[in-house]
Amino acid sequence: DTEVTQTPKHLVMGMTNKKSLKCEQHMGHRAMYWYKQKAKKPPELMFVYSYEKLSINESVPSRFSPECPNSSLLNLHLHALQPEDSALYLCASSQGPGRQSSGNTIYFGEGSWLTVV
Amino acid sequence: DAKTTQPNSMESNEEEPVHLPCNHSTISGTDYIHWYRQLPSQGPEYVIHGLTSNVNNRMASLAIAEDRKSSTLILHRATLRDAAVYYCILRGYGGATNKLIFGTGTLLAVQP
Numbered sequence: 001d002t003e004v005t006q007t008p009k010h011l012v013m014g015m016t017n018k019k020s021l022k023c024e025q026h027m028g029h030r031a032m033y034w035y036k037q038k039a040k041k042p043p044e045l046m047f048v049y050s051y052e053k054l055s056i057n058e059s060v061p062s063r064f065s066p067e068c069p070n071s072s073l074l075n076l077h078l079h080a081l082q083p084e085d086s087a088l089y090l091c092a093s094s095q096g097p098g099r100q101s102s103g104n105t106i107y108f109g110e111g112s113w114l115t116v117v
Numbered sequence: 118d119a120k121t122t123q124p125n126s127m128e129s130n131e132e133e134p135v136h137l138p139c140n141h142s143t144i145s146g147t148d149y150i151h152w153y154r155q156l157p158s159q160g161p162e163y164v165i166h167g168l169t170s171n172v173n174n175r176m177a178s179l180a181i182a183e184d185r186k187s188s189t190l191i192l193h194r195a196t197l198r199d200a201a202v203y204y205c206i207l208r209g210y211g212g213a214t215n216k217l218i219f220g221t222g223t224l225l226a227v228q229p
Contacts, residue, residue: 004160033217042202042204042220042221042222043161043219044219045216045217045218048216090161092161105163106153106163106217107163108162109160110159111159111160
């Protein structure tokens with residue numbers, strides 16, 4: 001099983017709503033990631049979790065709040081978003097971290113399409 | 118993170134080989150060269166990676182220059198399903214960090 005599953009596939013939310021994106025993997029991976037991708041742009045790294053602890057936050061606004069409740073699950077809580085936050089949100093996972101982790105494959109989900117109205 | 122430079126777009130004909138170049142002149146000795154591709158409306162997909170030697174797998178081949186300052190992804194027989202954005206990414210190790218930072222990529226169009 002080499003799948004990263006993301007739900008929901010599509011989400012429309014108002015600027016005052018609170019919603020969450022969910023990500024699940026059962027490959028035993030200990031590194032998990034959130035990326036944001038705008039149309040016709042490459043994915044941008046937002047957060048990295050290693051062994052369920054936040055290890056990288058790429059200066060993401062606090063209206064995005066990640067959570068890793070266990071080694072298989074990664075959530076992204078959304079609150080008070082702006083229309084410019086509309087994008088494809090990608091979850092990914094990989095083995096590691098560690099000194100050999102740079103050779104590891106990162107597996108991506110199909111993403112959650114978020115529209116903020 | 119070391120940078121990569123790729124052409125913005127390339128075209129190929131179906132059933133013909135495709136060579137996608139990538140320059141990475143500031144690569145460090147411990148950086149792996151990764152290639153991912155992203156088909157329309159999908160998440161990125163791993164293609165291949167290597168460190169120093171050329172690599173082959175069922176999807177593609179990776180040719181790495183001797184000085185490691187450039188590499189080429191080779192699709193041996195392009196199909197319409199290979200139309201995607203191809204990203205060449207350098208990934209170093211750094212203890213707890215585990216980043217994969219995407220550049221702008223090459224948009225490959227495959228003509229029937």
